Structures are given as C-alpha cells and as structure tokens.
Amino acid sequence: MHYMPFIQTHYSSMKINRPSSAVRGLLALVVCCQLVSAASSKxxxxxxxxxxxxxxxxxxxxxxxxxxxxxxxxxxxxxxxxxxxxxxxxxxxxxxxxxxxxxxxxxxxxxxxxxxxxxxxxxxxxxxxxxxxxxxxxxxxxxxxxxxxxxxxxxxxxxxxxxxxxxxxxxxxxxxxxxxxxxxxxxxxxxxxxxxxxxxxxxxxxxxxxxxxxxxxxxAKRHMNKYEDITIPEPPNLFDDYQGRGSPARTQDMSIEKSMHLLGDLKVNKKGSKNLQYAKRNAYYQKHKPTGKDLVRWKYQLYLKDYLRCIxxxxxxxxxxxxxxxxxxxxxxxxxxxxxxxxxxxxxxxxxxxxxxxxxxxxxxxxxxxxxxxxxxxxxxxxxxxxxxxxxxxxxxxxxxxxxxxxxxxxxxxxxxxxxxxRKSIYYHYYAYPGFWHSVKRHEGVSEKRFKLIRFYGKDVIDGEEWEFYDLQKDPSEMKSEYLNPEYEGEIRRLKKEMQRLRTYYQVPDDA
Ligand SMILES: [Ca+2]
CATH class of the missing domain: 3.40.720.10 (Alkaline Phosphatase, subunit A)
Known part of the structure; x- marks a missing residue:
C-alpha cells in the first residue's frame, strides 16, 4: 500500500486542511488506478x-x-x-x-x-x-x-x-x-x-x-475407437515375477492378470451392449477365450487404449x-x-x-x-x-x-x-493397509536422485518389517532390491539416518 504515504505527504506539502472536491476526485482516481494496477500485476x-x-x-x-x-x-x-x-x-x-x-x-x-x-x-x-x-x-x-x-x-x-x-x-x-x-x-x-x-x-x-x-x-463416445488398429507397446517388465523384492510386491492385489476385471474394468461380457466397441470385445473373448500370457496381453491392450482415450x-x-x-x-x-x-x-x-x-x-x-x-x-x-x-x-x-x-x-x-x-531427498509414507483395495502394505521411505530406501511395516509384512534398497542409476525399473548387497552397506546406513532426519524434520509421530 505504498501510495498512502505519498498522498499524506502531498496533502501536507500543499498545506490545505481539506482538499477540494475536484482534488478529492482526482486522488480517488489515482488510488483506484493504483489498486487496479496492483491487482493486475499479480x-x-x-x-x-x-x-x-x-x-x-x-x-x-x-x-x-x-x-x-x-x-x-x-x-x-x-x-x-x-x-x-x-x-x-x-x-x-x-x-x-x-x-x-x-x-x-x-x-x-x-x-x-x-x-x-x-x-x-x-x-x-x-x-x-x-x-x-x-x-x-x-x-x-x-x-x-x-x-x-x-x-x-x-x-x-x-x-x-x-x-x-x-x-x-x-x-x-x-x-x-x-x-x-x-x-x-x-x-x-x-x-x-x-x-x-x-x-x-x-x-x-x-x-x-x-x-x-x-x-x-x-x-467419451467420440474417442471410443481411437487407437483401434494400433498395438500399444508393452513395458519390458509386464511379466515381472517379483523375485527381486520382498513380500509386498508379491502379495499386492493390483495386477492386470489377477485384479483387473474383465467386466467392471474392461467391459467385456457386456452381452447385448449397444456400445460397438464393448460388443466387439465380448465377441473376441467368446471366440478366442484367451488364457495365461495371451489374456494378460489382451487385457493390457484394452486397458491402455481405454486409458489413453480418456486422456x-x-x-x-x-x-x-x-x-x-x-x-x-x-x-x-x-x-x-x-x-x-x-x-x-x-x-x-x-x-x-x-x-x-x-x-x-x-x-x-x-x-x-x-x-x-x-x-x-x-x-x-x-x-x-x-x-x-x-x-x-x-x-x-x-x-x-x-x-x-x-x-x-x-x-x-x-x-x-x-x-x-x-532439498536432495524426499520423504514418503503410504498408510492404506489394511484397506479395501489392492493390498499394498504400509510403507515409508526416502529417495534421492540415485538411491531409494523403503521400509514396509506392520500387519502382514514378514517379521513386521521388510526393507528394500534401489540403485536407480543401475536399475531404473526397480526390479531388484540391493538391500542385502554388502556393496551398498554404507549408502543404506546413510539413507536410514537421512530417513530419521526427515521424520524429525516433518514431525512424523513415532507410531506412524
Ligand atoms: Ca488419483
């Protein structure tokens, strides 16, 4: 509000007790313009x-x-x-x-x-x-x-x-x-x-x-057939066997294979559906009855296409x-x-x-x-x-x-x-377990640009606590935890300390 001192000084220099109505009008206009200008500068x-x-x-x-x-x-x-x-x-x-x-x-x-x-x-x-x-x-x-x-x-x-x-x-x-x-x-x-x-x-x-x-x-209906004749590229780890990590990755309930529903998610089996796209899916499924990896690949295509159509x-x-x-x-x-x-x-x-x-x-x-x-x-x-x-x-x-x-x-x-x-590191904490969906265990962790440490804890985690450690430079897809690799012992110790520092900095309660 820097215009106020200016106006007061101006009055005193003019040595008038009460400005004329014309001056008052002019000053009001100046104040008004400055207010608008202050607002529009934001x-x-x-x-x-x-x-x-x-x-x-x-x-x-x-x-x-x-x-x-x-x-x-x-x-x-x-x-x-x-x-x-x-x-x-x-x-x-x-x-x-x-x-x-x-x-x-x-x-x-x-x-x-x-x-x-x-x-x-x-x-x-x-x-x-x-x-x-x-x-x-x-x-x-x-x-x-x-x-x-x-x-x-x-x-x-x-x-x-x-x-x-x-x-x-x-x-x-x-x-x-x-x-x-x-x-x-x-x-x-x-x-x-x-x-x-x-x-x-x-x-x-x-x-x-x-x-x-x-x-x-x-x-939307207008996008329903977009990408129809395209095969969407698959990620290299679509068939991850989860052997490189602890129990939480193996016991989740969010895989395309087991947790993605043909009817609810992919609208297959909507018999008599007026939606031609969905009717086509159903016809394909009834005819080919894909199983195993073929089924995962087919579901993946439907999932990605619907997702991209929504985007x-x-x-x-x-x-x-x-x-x-x-x-x-x-x-x-x-x-x-x-x-x-x-x-x-x-x-x-x-x-x-x-x-x-x-x-x-x-x-x-x-x-x-x-x-x-x-x-x-x-x-x-x-x-x-x-x-x-x-x-x-x-x-x-x-x-x-x-x-x-x-x-x-x-x-x-x-x-x-x-x-x-x-900041060089980030603190993370996921709490929704036990929960209604997807069975991902509670965990917290710290990540830097190169290294990431995760601590899964609580109900249904083996021995109540499982740690994972990743070198994102060598393993950007996080396929193998290096927590037990002695080469990383020093980094792991350092990240555990860093996580403790962040817990204190962000005031995370001890029992959270
Ligand atoms: Ca969301």
Missing amino acids: PNIIWIFSDDHSFQTIGAYGGRYQKLNPTPHIDRIANEGMRFDRCYVTNSICAPSRAVLLTGKHSHLNGKRTNHDTFDQDQMNFAKILQTKGYETAMIGKIHLKGKMQGFDYWDVLPGQGKYNNPDFISEKGTTAHTGYVTDVITDKSLTWLKSQHNKDKPFMLMIHHKAPHRHWAP WAVDEGVGRILDYLKESGLEEDTIVMYCSDQGFYMGEHGWFDKRFMYEESFRTPLLVRWPGKIKPGSVNTDMVQNIDFAETFLDLAGVDPPEDMQGESIVPLMKGKTPADW
Whole structure:
C-alpha cells in the first residue's frame, strides 16, 4: 500500500486542511488506478489437475507411447514452459494427495492418511489465504474430500469419485444433475467461469480438477475407437515375477492378470451392449477365450487404449482452455500448471493402480507455462514434491506462507534459479493397509536422485518389517532390491539416518 504515504505527504506539502472536491476526485482516481494496477500485476493461476494421469502417457515426457501422440495440447504447456522431471508425491493415493495440495502438509499433519480418514475442512489451506490477499478462487471438478469447500469463492465439485457420464455436481447451492461426459462438463464449467462468472477486477486462481483417467476408464463416445488398429507397446517388465523384492510386491492385489476385471474394468461380457466397441470385445473373448500370457496381453491392450482415450478428452479440454487464454488476451498474465494427484502403472511390474513408492506411482507429471518468466522448452530435474504446491501458489501471488506449511516454493526453480540448499531427498509414507483395495502394505521411505530406501511395516509384512534398497542409476525399473548387497552397506546406513532426519524434520509421530 505504498501510495498512502505519498498522498499524506502531498496533502501536507500543499498545506490545505481539506482538499477540494475536484482534488478529492482526482486522488480517488489515482488510488483506484493504483489498486487496479496492483491487482493486475499479480498473475492469474490456472491449475489443471487430472486423476491418475501417469507421466508415461504424456507426450512431452517421451517414452514408449510418444509415437501415439497422446497429448498434443498438454505438451504445449511443456513446449512453451517447463517440464519437471522429478516431481513426487508424499503418499500415492487420491484423496490424501488432494489434502496435501490444499494444506501444504504431509498426511500425518493434515489428518488425511487414507481415502477413508475424515478431512477437516476448517484447517488452513492456501486458498483461504489467497482470498484474503485479493485473489478470486474457484475449484471445479473432482476434489474427493467430503464437506463444504472452504477458501473458494466458487466451487462446483463432483461428489466422491463422481461419474464419467451425466455426473452430479455439488456446490454451495446443493446437488445439480448434468448431462454429458464429465471431462467436457468440467471444461465447459471452467470456461463459463472464466468468461462470465468471475470478477474481472481481481487476479484469480482457478483449479480445474478432472476425474479422468481414473478407473474404470470410460472414454467419451467420440474417442471410443481411437487407437483401434494400433498395438500399444508393452513395458519390458509386464511379466515381472517379483523375485527381486520382498513380500509386498508379491502379495499386492493390483495386477492386470489377477485384479483387473474383465467386466467392471474392461467391459467385456457386456452381452447385448449397444456400445460397438464393448460388443466387439465380448465377441473376441467368446471366440478366442484367451488364457495365461495371451489374456494378460489382451487385457493390457484394452486397458491402455481405454486409458489413453480418456486422456484424449482431458487433452482437448486443456487445448480449449489454452485457446481461450490466447483469444481473450489473458495468456501473458496467466500461469498454467498441469499435474496429476499421483503417478500410475501402465503395466510396469504387471500392474495398474498406484500406492507403491516405486517410481511410476511415486512420481507425478508437472508442467508449467509462465510467459516471460519461464524459458520455453526448459526442463527441471530438482526434487520437488506435492507439499510444495500450496507455497508455490502463495509465492506466485506474492504472499508469505504460514510457518507450519512443510514445502518450499518452486518459483525460483521455474525461473531457472534453484537455491544452492534445495532439498536432495524426499520423504514418503503410504498408510492404506489394511484397506479395501489392492493390498499394498504400509510403507515409508526416502529417495534421492540415485538411491531409494523403503521400509514396509506392520500387519502382514514378514517379521513386521521388510526393507528394500534401489540403485536407480543401475536399475531404473526397480526390479531388484540391493538391500542385502554388502556393496551398498554404507549408502543404506546413510539413507536410514537421512530417513530419521526427515521424520524429525516433518514431525512424523513415532507410531506412524
Ligand atoms: Ca488419483
């Protein structure tokens, strides 16, 4: 508010007790213009957040699906901005990840360790702070946290997981039914808010949260036959035998072979289905009755195709948002970020789903475009984590974060100026066992760029505790734990100490 001293000094220098109405009018205009200018100097933020979107299926990240060109619009954010190659989550599962996003705190402090824990909406979140600093805030789509949203001037969210077709939405006004495909409805609502609902005198934070491509992978009708005549490349470890690791990898319930359902997930056996794609699957299955590896390969193809088809609508939605920013002249003043709530297995280790601290689910995509501030086409390889997002949003808005948020702003990284003391290690903790889904044992761990140490513990873990250690440089697919290899004894001892340091730093309770 630097204009106030200026005005007071100006009065005293003029030696008048009460300015004339003309002067008062002029001063009001000056103040008003400065307020608008102060507001407009703060950037808008659009945060696009999909659910379970793996970095492997984003074109900008390269990899085996790149030739399929799965995400031309999402790639625009990377091409015109920055790709983060080491963005990780604290706890690889939907609702806990969203709680971290809002609070900037690990699960043990924000209280949302598993999908079934209650999230206290009354606690501090970054959006509440942005509101007090002149930002208009909006949340549209999937949040997967019960209770009224707080900190958002406008919120219109899916109940729970939401539905792919004709979804309900919950807002301040109650529940409303919608017709159409969920990804399109979320994009439409976001564009409507941008075009006609928000207060154009304020900078804004718009969070566009897609349901897709979450299980059960129901694509939009217009994408149903995409990739039809293509064979999707398989990961080299689709038929992992799990011999290189401890019992948790062997005893999970998230394999394409055993846990992916022909009917519920892949819509096979939908007799009389009006959907030609599903009817075709059923006809193939009835005729060939694939078994063993043939069945896994066939399921993998159906899974990947449905997943990529779901991504296609998300990507189109991103394209529509980016096009609108350009048309409306908002592009220069608006930061666009694309991210997912965690990574996902695209058949690596024979799996789908997430949860494990192995790279595919531990890592998540992060792309950021900020015209004039981020160098187009740049890549960052520093270790960032989803606890950083809340503080990053606040930093972008020029606001100091509260003391108890646990991340770091990544704004300096966006500007190509990583602080010398930037973190070299990341702490992870997954809690959802025993649970309803997928049977992944509780574990915590520490990861650096090269080495990763994981401690599985608790119920159904052999002797109550099993350790794994990976050299990501030699074994990027994490096929063999080197925990018992004497060559790594020193590194393992060092990482155990580092994990203890991080537990203390992040205030992890001893019994968690
Ligand atoms: Ca998720």
